[in-house]
Amino acid sequence: MASIARKNLFEDIPRFLVAQAGIMFAVSLVTIQVGILDGFTRSTTRLIEQSDADLWIASKEMLQLEITLPMPLQRLIQAREVEGVDHAEAVISRNSLWLDANGKIVPIRIWGFNPTGRLFSNWSMSKGTPTALKEAYTFITDRSNLNALNIKQVGETGKIVPLKAKLVGLSEYTQSMASSTSIYASLESANAFTSGLGSSLNCTINSGDVDCKNPLSTADIQLSEPQPQPRRLNLVDPISYVLVQAKPDQDLQVLKQRLEAKLPNTRAYTKEEMASITRSYWRERTGIGFILGLGAAVGVIVGIVVVSQILYSSVSDHLKEFGTLKAMGASDWVIYGVITEQALWMAILGYIPSMALCWGLGAWTVAAKGIVILITPTTAIAVFGLTVFMCVGSALIAIQKVTHVDPAIVFKA
Amino acid sequence: MTASQININKLIQHTEYTASTVQERPLYASGTWERSGKRAVVAKGVKMEFRSGADSTPILQGIDLEIPRGEIQLLMGPSGSGKTTLLSILAGILTPTSGTVCLLGEEITRMSKDELSRFRLKNIGFIFQGFNLFPALTAAENVEVALRMKGIRKNEARKQAKDLLMEVGLDNRINHLPRDLSGGQKQRVAIARALADNPKLIMADEPTASLDSHSGHAVIELLRKLAKDNGRTVLIVTHDSRLMDVADRVAYLEDGQLKN
Numbered sequence: 082m083a084s085i086a087r088k089n090l091f092e093d094i095p096r097f098l099v100a101q102a103g104i105m106f107a108v109s110l111v112t113i114q115v116g117i118l119d120g121f122t123r124s125t126t127r128l129i130e131q132s133d134a135d136l137w138i139a140s141k142e143m144l145q146l147e148i149t150l151p152m153p154l155q156r157l158i159q160a161r162e163v164e165g166v167d168h169a170e171a172v173i174s175r176n177s178l179w180l181d182a183n184g185k186i187v188p189i190r191i192w193g194f195n196p197t198g199r200l201f202s203n204w205s206m207s208k209g210t211p212t213a214l215k216e217a218y219t220f221i222t223d224r225s226n227l228n229a230l231n232i233k234q235v236g237e238t239g240k241i242v243p244l245k246a247k248l249v250g251l252s253e254y255t256q257s258m259a260s261s262t263s264i265y266a267s268l269e270s271a272n273a274f275t276s277g278l279g280s281s282l283n284c285t286i287n288s289g290d291v292d293c294k295n296p297l298s299t300a301d302i303q304l305s306e307p308q309p310q311p312r313r314l315n316l317v318d319p320i321s322y323v324l325v326q327a328k329p330d331q332d333l334q335v336l337k338q339r340l341e342a343k344l345p346n347t348r349a350y351t352k353e354e355m356a357s358i359t360r361s362y363w364r365e366r367t368g369i370g371f372i373l374g375l376g377a378a379v380g381v382i383v384g385i386v387v388v389s390q391i392l393y394s395s396v397s398d399h400l401k402e403f404g405t406l407k408a409m410g411a412s413d414w415v416i417y418g419v420i421t422e423q424a425l426w427m428a429i430l431g432y433i434p435s436m437a438l439c440w441g442l443g444a445w446t447v448a449a450k451g452i453v454i455l456i457t458p459t460t461a462i463a464v465f466g467l468t469v470f471m472c473v474g475s476a477l478i479a480i481q482k483v484t485h486v487d488p489a490i491v492f493k494a
Numbered sequence: 495m496t497a498s499q500i501n502i503n504k505l506i507q508h509t510e511y512t513a514s515t516v517q518e519r520p521l522y523a524s525g526t527w528e529r530s531g532k533r534a535v536v537a538k539g540v541k542m543e544f545r546s547g548a549d550s551t552p553i554l555q556g557i558d559l560e561i562p563r564g565e566i567q568l569l570m571g572p573s574g575s576g577k578t579t580l581l582s583i584l585a586g587i588l589t590p591t592s593g594t595v596c597l598l599g600e601e602i603t604r605m606s607k608d609e610l611s612r613f614r615l616k617n618i619g620f621i622f623q624g625f626n627l628f629p630a631l632t633a634a635e636n637v638e639v640a641l642r643m644k645g646i647r648k649n650e651a652r653k654q655a656k657d658l659l660m661e662v663g664l665d666n667r668i669n670h671l672p673r674d675l676s677g678g679q680k681q682r683v684a685i686a687r688a689l690a691d692n693p694k695l696i697m698a699d700e701p702t703a704s705l706d707s708h709s710g711h712a713v714i715e716l717l718r719k720l721a722k723d724n725g726r727t728v729l730i731v732t733h734d735s736r737l738m739d740v741a742d743r744v745a746y747l748e749d750g751q752l753k754n
Contacts, residue, residue: 083627085630085631085639088628088631088635089628090629091630092630094627230524299629399591401626402626402628404630405620405622405626405628406639406643407611408585408587408614408620408644409615409620409640409643410611410612410613410614410615410616410618411611411615411643412608412611412612415643491587491620491626492578492581492582492622492699493623494621
């Protein structure tokens with residue numbers, strides 16, 4: 082049968098384009114909101130997922146990757162002694178401040194790790210290597226952070242107050258959208274960068290007046306000025322995590338129990354558990370998941386309203402034709418089929434350009450802003466399903482109109 | 495011919511039709527045709543009322559009508575007399591308030607909605623005053639839709655659609671959209687569609703009302719041909735007295751009643 086649905090749809094091209102614009106808007110809104118939510122939550126767990134650790138040992142009070150209580154470095158030594166542990170490394174995660182060449186303060190998160198280790202820093206590097214961090218007071222940051230730190234290239238310097246620091250490498254896809262600007266350094270440099278922050282007012286008393294100089298307020302950035310070598314960490318220095326690689330064929334659940342029994346006040350998580358806890362925190366315990374989810378829901382509602390209006394109006398315009406089909410003896414299902422096919426065409430023809438638009442937009446936001454709109458195959462399929470549901474669901478409203486049409490209208494000229 | 499049929503024909507021939515234009519035509523109103531299978535349409539005591547709240551407006555007041563197979567029956571009368579309502583009931587599109595309708599030996603007033611749809615699809619072709627073609631479909635596609643609905647396969651439906659359009663003289667307009675056709679051509683497409691899969695009954699509502707004189711004559715001739723050449727029964731609701739030339743029978747409806 083000639084497709085009445087398709088031909089009705091293309092009969093009035095301007096109206097068809099308006100309808101498709103509405104569907105594209107709805108599909109794009111849903112895709113972008115879901116993509117941002119996925120990109121956001123994925124970005125919060127990048128460091129976990131890119132690590133080669135089988136287990137992450139954290140304080141038992143840990144809420145998510147960036148919110149945890151410290152534990153002594155001794156836990157690293159204790160972990161190495163547990164049966165089934167092949168290798169273990171410490172990771173430090175602390176907040177600090179970056180002072181750029183113009184004296185502008187930027188909140189940063191410092192990650193300290195062993196530059197020659199193999200568990201934490203398995204990222205792609207666009208410039209330099211993590212081993213360059215063996216030099217004191219150096220750091221690596223994500224390529225997308227250059228603007229935020231107001232530096233242009235490797236070799237430039239700034240101040241991780243109160244100490245001066247030099248950029249020695251650029252990593253790729255390591256920045257969490259939820260986090261402050263991340264900076265990666267050796268354990269010793271990270272410890273030095275974050276020691277004494279906030280307690281360094283240099284004050285003198287002159288004739289009863291207190292005269293203070295705040296080292297944070299100066300933008301004097303000269304690496305020629307000698308800085309003391311950062312000291313090695315000792316057993317009581319605080320660390321944030323112990324990353325563990327298990328021996329081959331080691332049962333991770335058994336190893337977790339051993340580690341938790343041996344390391345007081347800690348819990349051990351598999352990489353997947355750690356990522357899941359962090360994702361859940363951002364999705365469920367902050368407003369971000371709700372807001373982005375709400376945006377996606379609004380997209381669906383807008384889509385349903387737009388498609389319903391278009392289909393209803395199309396059915397109203399062709400009511401006499403549907404009445405004619407009914408008079409000729411077509412069953413209601415034939416009519417429903419025509420309307421549903423029309424809705425499916427609208428869904429498909431609205432979905433394809435919308436998805437192309439979102440891919441393009443996603444590529445641009447990554448390149449220009451470092452913001453990932455993550456459109457996974459699962460998301461793409463789910464959004465297509467949602468689009469079909471939205472359009473076919475809207476068709477039900479139009480079907481109601483046709484169901485009640487009196488076939489006797491066909492005799493009205 | 496049975497005795498009762500002869501009597502009725504005599505009765506018809508001696509009945510004077512009030513409209514001057516049709517005085518020479520035999521008038522058929524009601525009769526006592528037996529259920530012999532020779533009648534395509536038998537309506538008995540058909541009443542129709544439209545209710546609005548507590549008010550009830552009678553539209554048809556006990557119509558008895560029988561149409562023999564293979565004949566052209568005109569249904570005439572002034573506007574508002576109930577012609578279209580009667581046509582809708584006889585076609586199984588409207589359900590009467592009371593009374594029975596048998597088409598081709600089957601009592602359609604006892605059928606369910608789905609059974610009625612199937613019956614119409616199989617047995618009745620419709621022609622409408624406003625053509626009721628699908629504007630987005632070509633002439634051939636309009637006919638093809640009807641054929642496909644009747645279960646004919648795509649390629650066969652395409653071929654039959656072309657044949658039907660050739661039969662109504664539109665072989666050079668097969669791929670034209672309705673907007674590119676004249677009124678007469680549209681009605682011929684509608685007739686071709688009504689002929690899809692060779693239905694035994696054709697029901698036409700004012701088939702010439704929207705046409706000029708020339709097109710009207712062409713359509714009238716076509717209706718006569720399709721009835722006489724193929725033995726179809728054709729019921730036509732019309733104001734057009736030109737159609738009386740091709741009709742076998744004329745019924746006159748006024749104030750919801752068939753008048754002799």
